[in-house]
Amino acid sequence: MRSKILLLVLMLIFTSFFSLIGCAPVEEEPAVVEKADGEKEEEVEEEVEVxxxxxxxxxxxxxxxxxxxxxxxxxxxxxxxxxxxxxxxxxxxxxxxxxxxxxxxxxxxxxxxxxxxxxxxxxxxxxxxxxxxxxxxxxxxxxxxxxxxxxxxxxxxxxxxxxxxSRITLYNKDIFEEANITPPTIEDPWTWDEMREVAKELTVDKDNDGKIDQWGAGFGLRKPAGMMLNLSLGFGGGFVKEEDGKHIIEVGEAEKNLMRTLKAMLYEDKSTTLDGIGLSGTKMLPGFYEGKWAMIPVIGVWARHRVTTDAPADFNWGVLPPLKAVTQAQGAxxxxxxxxxxxxxxxxxxxxxxxxxxxxxxxxxxxxxxxxxxxxxxxxxxxxxxxxxxxxxxxxxxxxxKMGPWQLTPGFAEFQSRVMNPVLVEFFHDRLTVDEAAKRIEEEGNNVLSEYQ
Amino acid sequence: MKKTKFNKIVTLIPSYLAIATYIIFLVFPLLWMLSVSVRPEAELTRLEPSFIPETVILEHYATVFSGPKMIQSILNSIKVGAMATVGVIALAIPAAYALGRYSTRINKYVIGWVLVSQLFPTILIMIALLMILIRLGLTNSHFGLALVYMVWTLPFVLLMLQSYIKAIPQELEDAAAIDGATRTQTIMAIVLPLLLPGIAATALFAFVSAWNEFFFALVLLREPELVTLPVMLARLVGREGVARLGPLAAASFIATIPALVLFGFLQKWLTSGLLSGSVK
CATH class of the missing domain: 3.40.190.10 (Periplasmic binding protein-like II)
Structure with a gap:
């Protein structure tokens, strides 16, 4: 037992000693040049500030x-x-x-x-x-x-x-071809209503077992605030307005229309999977590769990289232009x-x-x-x-x-994580009506912003 | 006789089942990590992945080892963890002995202060600590980081060791004193050997704390070659949590190995019963 103690103490001393040596600053020594006659002389280098x-x-x-x-x-x-x-x-x-x-x-x-x-x-x-x-x-x-x-x-x-x-829509070309759906063009993009109709058409129970096997669309709604903010510009909203130099959260008709549209796809049309409420945009991609959803609307352009690296080699996919509400504007x-x-x-x-x-x-x-x-x-x-x-x-x-009005709002990041994300998740789970969600976003959001203004 | 043995086995079955369930519960994340680390990308992105990979590849491990400074970061973590562990144990043993053996008026205040110091959130002391370390020239140095870990783990290590010391019967030290041993001899020959399980447990705690710590390492070490493993692992995760899952799982699995090895090494000292029969 005594030898163990001795070993422990020795380890302690050695580790501390070498650690200290390893951390000690090393002073740079001047270069030494040996002259032809064997005499050593310090080389004086011309100093250039780097x-x-x-x-x-x-x-x-x-x-x-x-x-x-x-x-x-x-x-x-x-x-x-x-x-x-x-x-x-x-x-x-x-x-x-x-x-x-x-x-x-x-x-x-x-x-x-x-x-x-x-x-x-x-x-x-x-x-x-x-x-x-x-x-x-x-x-x-x-x-x-x-x-x-x-x-x-x-x-x-x-x-x-x-x-x-920007946010684009990814689509499964094979599913579109099978259903004889012509994708929109840059010059003639789909409106949200047109996309909803196509999503309904592509939502099918393939084996007639009473369960849907293929949804028209899959939205990743795990943290929906960022997506909703960016899309709100296209609906003519923006969630924030400035009054007398103060930033105020306001959920008007434009924002409510966006919220209603997405909720209608979830619960009225049933053309988008409820699984998306718990998944991020990236996590929706595997289901997209497997044909579970024909489109992933409003996903970041970077997601194309994941498709090229992760999707099966024969996966046939394409990109659709941003959807049009009042305009195609998006926050960035x-x-x-x-x-x-x-x-x-x-x-x-x-x-x-x-x-x-x-x-x-x-x-x-x-x-x-x-x-x-x-x-x-x-x-x-x-x-x-x-x-x-x-x-x-x-x-x-x-x-x-376009730049969203929220980008210059002090405390907006906190509002987004503390208020907007949780309230919207509750809303998409159908625990809140549009008006209830709007009221909570406004009240709780303005409380957060007031701490910063 | 046979019936009694049978009854004993039957009684033990639920206990073993409970232990087995608990072990599976504990080991499952590690096995899942291992499973993810050997899957090709295509299998990683399935909607419903299987537990056992269809194809086993070692590409992610190759990526980790060929990647910049991953091995260096593992060595850095081992170095900082070892320094912090040795340092904190060396500091805590005499302090714990004094607190455990001498009952003075200030003992309870010292313990109280040690407990209160645990209540400060990291972020609250970070800026002040960083300013002090900058003035002392201890940023960008493994010694500086180890020093922070020593201070950070000291209260808990101290409390743990103090309770181990209190469990050693005073009679043993009294007997040594009667036999003519000095205080130092008593500590070295009687207390420390009996304290080994406690030292092993607290050393393990101190090492694992240093091994896993992220924020101090992030803020104190600016030079790329000094970075520790947790900071390096965080770099495999991109914006909005999008990760390079395969290399992240491979690197995380590698990261668990030194702690497991250390645990295996210290396990023999974690035995109890050293004191049984020492006093009547």
């Missing part, structure tokens, strides 16, 4: 990570005095990470995030104003709709938008690059962003993520106009992207 920037990325798919690293390597080769280091972050923890970093001033030089929280960060004075640093070329080439997602009421811009997405947030206010070398960081997001590079990043670039010159490139994987139809939907 600026080091850190780029915090949220890319998570291997191809995109590699694409970003390639762009950074190219930059580093071309700019030996401004070296950029790639640092990997993740979507799940970026918010807490950045809040902590801002609080202590230990920030990355450039970070990747998306427009809604960027507007919030800017309002809290965490970010550098990029307005004077943006080149005219970039200003003119990026879609105005993308700029509005990061522009504050004082016209200042705190993030460079570089990726965005953008993925952004921002520079923290406390970060040094902001001009150099912006130089890097200009290179990182030039026409070709932005196109490469958007292709990797199956999203759209925000530059007009990038989206006009052939890879975004091809019929393959529905890129042409998806790309055409960019013209319908």
């Amino acid at each position: 600026i080091e920037l850190t780029y915090l990325s949220l890319a998570w798919q291997e191809e995109v990570i590699e694409a970003k690293k390639d762009i950074i390597n190219t930059w580093n080769e071309k700019n030996p005095n401004i070296q950029v280091k790639y640092v990997q972050g993740d979507w799940g923890s970026i918010h807490d990470f950045m809040i902590t970093s801002f609080a202590v001033g230990n920030v990355p030089s450039i970070f990747h995030y998306y427009s809604t929280p960027i507007v919030d960060f800017a309002g809290r004075d965490f970010l550098a104003d990029l307005t004077p640093l943006i080149t005219d070329e970039m200003k003119n080439d990026v879609f105005e709709g993308a700029w509005t997602s990061v522009r504050l009421p004082d016209e200042k811009i705190y993030g460079i938008p570089f990726l965005w997405e 947030s953008t993925q952004t690059l921002s520079i923290p206010k406390d970060a040094p070398h902001q001009e150099e960081a912006m130089q890097f962003i200009n290179f990182f997001l030039d026409t070709q590079n932005m196109a490469k990043l958007a292709q990797g993520d199956w999203l759209f670039p925000t530059r007009k010159s990038s989206i006009e490139l052939p890879e975004f106009q091809t019929e393959e994987h529905g890129w042409d139809i998806a790309t055409a939907s960019v013209e319908h992207l």
Whole structure:
């Protein structure tokens, strides 16, 4: 037993000793040059200031990570005095990470995030104003709709938008052909009512056992708030209005029409599966591959990537343009690059962003993520106009992207998670009427917003 | 005689069934993770996946091991976990002994303060802690992170060890003192050997806490080569929870192995009964 104790104590001492040695700062010794006569002399190097920037990325798919690293390597080769280091972050923890970093001033030089929280960060004075640093070329080439997602009421811009997405409808071509249904075109899109009719037609009990085997549509409604907000613009709503400088949640007739339409498909038409209430858009994809639902309406354009990698090789699918309510308008947030206010070398960081997001590079990043670039010159490139994987139809939907009024609303993220998502899930479970759900969203939502205004 | 044995077996069946059910309940997530980690993508996306994969592949493990710094992150986690565990046990043993053996007026206040310190949510102390560590130059260092884990697990480890020390009969130490042993000799020769099960249990707790911890590691370690495993695993999950399921399951399965090995190693010390028969 005594030997065990001795072993334990020795382990303790050794581990602590080596740990401390491993963590001790290592002082760099000057280079020593041995002269021809054997005498040693310290080499005095000419000092060139090398600026080091850190780029915090949220890319998570291997191809995109590699694409970003390639762009950074190219930059580093071309700019030996401004070296950029790639640092990997993740979507799940970026918010807490950045809040902590801002609080202590230990920030990355450039970070990747998306427009809604960027507007919030800017309002809290965490970010550098990029307005004077943006080149005219970039200003003119990026879609105005993308700029509005990061522009504050004082016209200042705190993030460079570089990726965005729309919601499209994926459909099973074989089921459509079998039912002799002609898909709509970009020029003549379906209205919501037309889509409802088709969904009813495609909902069938194939083996006559009294149970539906194939639904016309499958909506992923696990967290429906984001989808409902974006679609509400097409119905002429937006859930938020501004009165006397205050943001107010309002569920008017436009928003109620959207809510009624979806609920009618669930319970009146019975053309969309109730399983979707507990599933996200991505989780609806396996059922789509298996022919359980003929369409997945209003899913993000990125979902096409999953279909190409996960669906059986013989799965025959296509893309339909955004559905039309009053218009085809959709709310959109953008993925952004921002520079923290406390970060040094902001001009150099912006130089890097200009290179990182030039026409070709932005196109490469958007292709990797199956999203759209925000530059007009990038989206006009052939890879975004091809019929393959529905890129042409998806790309055409960019013209319908708009900034939702909620994006500048303080506390909106909390309203969305604490109020809108749970109330809408109850509504889709048919535990609330449209009016009851609308009332709760307004009352509880405005309570949340009042804490921020 | 035979009847008694038969009755005993019959009585034991429900107990064994209950234990078996509980073990299945505990092991099922691990087996499911293993099953997911060896399936091809096409099987991962089925609406109703089967428990046993139709095709077994090792591609996801290859992805994990060829991926950037995954192995490095496992080694980093082992290093930080080991440092934190050794450190906290070394700190806690004398403190627990003092609290367990000497009854002074401040004991209950010390215990109270230790308990209160457990009530602070992580996020509340994070910013202050980070500022202190920046000033001490301890960010971006495994030692700094291990130090945080030591402090973080110390209260619970202290309370656990204190209860183990209290369970060691005072008479044993008195007997040693009568035989002429000094306090140090008593602790080294009598208390520590009897405390081994307690040390093993608390060490396991400290290691697993450090092994699984995410947020401190995320905020303190900025250099890519220092990152620990939980932070690395989070990077396999994208926006809105969309994940690279195969590699995530493979990496998560690998992540459980060191903790299992450690548990197996410490299990022999987790035996009870060392004290039986020590006093009348």
